[in-house]
Amino acid sequence: NMSGDLDITLAYDPRIATRYALQAAKDLRRWKSGKAPKKLIDEIDEALKLGAVNSGLRIAEIPELGEQGVFKALSDGEKGGWIQKNVDRYWSGVRGFTDWRENILRLASYRYFLDRINAGETEGIYAASDRTAIDAITDPKRRAARLGRDLVGDYGNISAGGQWLRRRMIPFYSWIEINAPRYYRMLKNIPHEGQTKGRGRRSAAIALKKGATFAVKVQALYLLATLWNEMFMRALDDEEELEARLLARSRRQLHLMLGRRSDGTIISLRFEGALSDALEWFNFHDYPQDIRDLIEGRADAQDVAGEAVRAPIERGVNSLEPFIKTTIETGLGFSTWPSIFRARPVRDRGEHVARVFSLDRLYNRVRGIVTDEPRKPVRPSGPAAAFLYLTLLYQTDPGEAAYWEARGLTFDWLRDQGREAPTIRPTRRANALYYYRRALQWGDQEAAEGWRARYFELGGTVKGLGQSIRRSHPLGSIPKKDRERFMATLSKRDRELIDRGLQWWVNWAEAPK
Numbered sequence: 001n002m003s004g005d006l007d008i009t010l011a012y013d014p015r016i017a018t019r020y021a022l023q024a025a026k027d028l029r030r031w032k033s034g035k036a037p038k039k040l041i042d043e044i045d046e047a048l049k050l051g052a053v054n055s056g057l058r059i060a061e062i063p064e065l066g067e068q069g070v071f072k073a074l075s076d077g078e079k080g081g082w083i084q085k086n087v088d089r090y091w092s093g094v095r096g097f098t099d100w101r102e103n104i105l106r107l108a109s110y111r112y113f114l115d116r117i118n119a120g121e122t123e124g125i126y127a128a129s130d131r132t133a134i135d136a137i138t139d140p141k142r143r144a145a146r147l148g149r150d151l152v153g154d155y156g157n158i159s160a161g162g163q164w165l166r167r168r169m170i171p172f173y174s175w176i177e178i179n180a181p182r183y184y185r186m187l188k189n190i191p192h193e194g195q196t197k198g199r200g201r202r203s204a205a206i207a208l209k210k211g212a213t214f215a216v217k218v219q220a221l222y223l224l225a226t227l228w229n230e231m232f233m234r235a236l237d238d239e240e241e242l243e244a245r246l247l248a249r250s251r252r253q254l255h256l257m258l259g260r261r262s263d264g265t266i267i268s269l270r271f272e273g274a275l276s277d278a279l280e281w282f283n284f285h286d287y288p289q290d291i292r293d294l295i296e297g298r299a300d301a302q303d304v305a306g307e308a309v310r311a312p313i314e315r316g317v318n319s320l321e322p323f324i325k326t327t328i329e330t331g332l333g334f335s336t337w338p339s340i341f342r343a344r345p346v347r348d349r350g351e352h353v354a355r356v357f358s359l360d361r362l363y364n365r366v367r368g369i370v371t372d373e374p375r376k377p378v379r380p381s382g383p384a385a386a387f388l389y390l391t392l393l394y395q396t397d398p399g400e401a402a403y404w405e406a407r408g409l410t411f412d413w414l415r416d417q418g419r420e421a422p423t424i425r426p427t428r429r430a431n432a433l434y435y436y437r438r439a440l441q442w443g444d445q446e447a448a449e450g451w452r453a454r455y456f457e458l459g460g461t462v463k464g465l466g467q468s469i470r471r472s473h474p475l476g477s478i479p480k481k482d483r484e485r486f487m488a489t490l491s492k493r494d495r496e497l498i499d500r501g502l503q504w505w506v507n508w509a510e511a512p513k
Contacts, residue, residue, distance in 0.1 A: 001101075001102070002101065003221065003271050004175075004179075004274045004277060005102070005105050005152055005153075005274075006105070006221065007220075007221045007274040007275055007276075008128070008151060008152065008153070008182060008183075008274045008275075009105055009108075009109065009151065009152065010217060010220040010221060011183070011186065011214070011217050011218040011220065011275065012127050012128065012151060012186060012217070013112070013217075014217065014220065015112065016105065016108050016109050016112045017105070017108070019112075020108035020109075020111050020112050021104055021105060021108040023108075024103075024104050024105070024107040024108040024111065025100075025104045027040055027044070027107070028044070028053075028100050028103055028104060028107060029100065031044045032096070032100060044107070046141070047107060047110055047145065050110075050141060050142060050145035051145055051149055051154070052106060052107065052109075052110035052144070052145035052148050052149060053103040053106045053107050053110070054099065054103060054106075105152050106148060106149070106152050109147070109148030109151050109152055110144050110145055110148040111144075112148070113125065113127075113143070113144035113147040113148055114140060114141060114144035117140045117143060117144055118140060122140075124192065124193055124194045125147065125193070126147075126185075126189040126192055126193060127147050127150065127151045127186065127189070128150050128151045128182040128183075128185045128186045128189075129146060129147055129150040129151075129185065129189075130150075130185065131189060131192060133146070134146065134147065150182070150185075151182070153175070153178045153179065153182070154178065155174040155175070155178065156174075157178075158173070158174050158177045158178065159177065162174065162177045169320060170319045170320060172319070173319075175277075176319070179274050179277055179278050180278040180281070182274070183218065183274075183275060183278060186214070186218075187211075187214070190210050190211055190214055191210075193210065194210075218275055219275070221271070221275070221276070222275070222276070225255070225256055225271050228256055228257070229255075229256065229257045255268045255269060255270055255271055256268065256269045256271045258393065266397075266398060267393055268393070269393055280311065280315060281311060281312050281315055282308050282311055282312070283304075283307040283308045283310070283311035284308070290304055300491055303491055303493070310341055313340065314339060314340055314341070317336055317340050318336065318340070322356050323356065326352065326353060326355075326356050329346060329352065330346060330349050330352055330353060332346075333345060333346050334346060335352065339408075341408075341412075344404060348431070350363060351363050397504075398500070399500060399501070399503060399504025399507070400504055402497050402500035402501040402504060403474055403500075403501035403502075403504045403505055403508075404501075405497055405501065406474040406475075406497055406498045406500075406501035406502070407474055407477070407501070409490070409494060409497070409498070410474070410475055410477050410478050410486065411477065413478070413486050413489065414477060414478065427458075428458055429455060429458040429459060429460050430468070432451050432452075432454040432455040432458060432460070433451075433455050433460065433465065433468055433469075435447070435451040436448055436451035436452045436454075436455055437469070437508050437509065438508070439451055441507060441508050469509045472505065472509070473502075473505060473509075474498060474501045474502050474505055475498070475502075
């Protein structure tokens with residue numbers, strides 16, 4: 001959310017973030033603490049009345065915690081009880097922090113526009129607003145409030161149909177409706193920015209220069225993130241390994257590479273901007289990589305067009321209300337995330353439900369203590385590092401990701417040939433075998449022995465173990481006589497993905513006993 005809010009302000013004028021945001025953050029803290037001078041209190045109170053602040057995502061889309069599900073049952077208990085006190089204390093804390101964070105750029109934008117208007121720029125300031133609506137506002141403060149609200153996003157000002165979707169189907173629909181149109185209006189307003197009545201339009205050359213400047217600023221977040229990944233992390237070759245997940249579209253979101261652990265997993269921080277989110281509807285959210293893929297022959301125009309067609313379907317399905325969606329997926333045994341066209345088996349239903357609350361890694365940590373589930377050999381040291389790994393950072397095994405994407409390619413090919421693709425629905429015995437091989441791969445001998453014993457307890461045999469491993473080959477679903485024909489249909493990018501998935505499978509299947 002922070003990167004999304006930052007993106008749009010950088011696109012219009014970086015001064016909002018570099019010159020105004022820090023002071024806005026300090027002033028909001030002072031105002032919230034009740035220790036602010038009267039002049040500041042009056043200013044922020046007026047900004048509240050004008051809607052310049054406190055109209056963010058949390059206000060519009062996140063209801064009171066005590067009114068929701070299990071929390072309602074807790075808060076309906078004995079008044080003043082310790083459960084209710086702790087729930088209220090938690091919600092009050094995170095709500096206050098979220099309101100403060102969201103209002104930093106809102107107050108900064110309001111002050112920025114007001115300063116420009118008070119300096120005499122009473123015309124030619126439109127930003128991401130409708131020009132007709134702005135021209136109709138004569139009061140400087142109201143005009144500044146409207147400009148700032150439209151730029152950062154007015155989550156409460158959506159259509160009646162959007163409100164219905166937000167309540168019933170797509171919880172965070174407000175963001176979808178307000179985000180993309182902002183860039184369209186900013187682009188549409190370029191010829192009018194800085195113009196005054198009676199002055200006439202600037203020359204075409206100047207208008208072109210303004211458009212080029214806007215194009216650079218609108219990609220500021222892309223440029224900064226790419227510069228970081230290319231200059232500081234290139235030596236680790238992380239970006240090349242992340243290409244193993246090219247078909248897992250949602251993993252192509254803007255990210256900051258933070259390094260690699262000694263077990264080979266890649267650590268990254270999602271850093272998605274508002275522009276990236278808008279372009280995701282057409283699968284253009286990582287267009288620099290798409291262009292590089294085309295130039296280097298890793299993909300062709302058909303690959304790009306196919307992903308563009310699938311993108312709105314993917315986005316629509318994965319934007320649905322998470323509890324309903326998770327309930328359906330848990331019952332079917334397949335997850336549509338990250339791709340509905342590459343549905344993956346739900347290996348552990350408890351973990352799948354925990355993922356809705358971003359507690360899947362914590363669930364696995366607790367479950368591992370109980371069932372001796374294999375763990376990666378490298379663990380974060382200290383409580384601060386553990387918190388980051390469990391809540392904010394992504395850890396990805398690029399080889400395993402490539403393996404599952406490779407299997408998805410074989411299933412697609414079989415369907416194209418009119419054949420029935422195998423259904424992956426892990427049984428308890430299959431899960432025991434999977435964790436047994438995974439424990440061996442990670443060198444967790446104690447867990448491996450436990451899962452091997454569990455496999456045989458569930459009816460597994462030595463012969464069946466070998467057969468299962470052979471069938472799990474990335475190309476195992478395709479008869480050997482057809483594999484050459486299958487490989488001939490793949491792009492260079494897909495063949496690289498198959499190779500990386502095969503390498504991971506070999507390490508998994510041949511892990512030392």
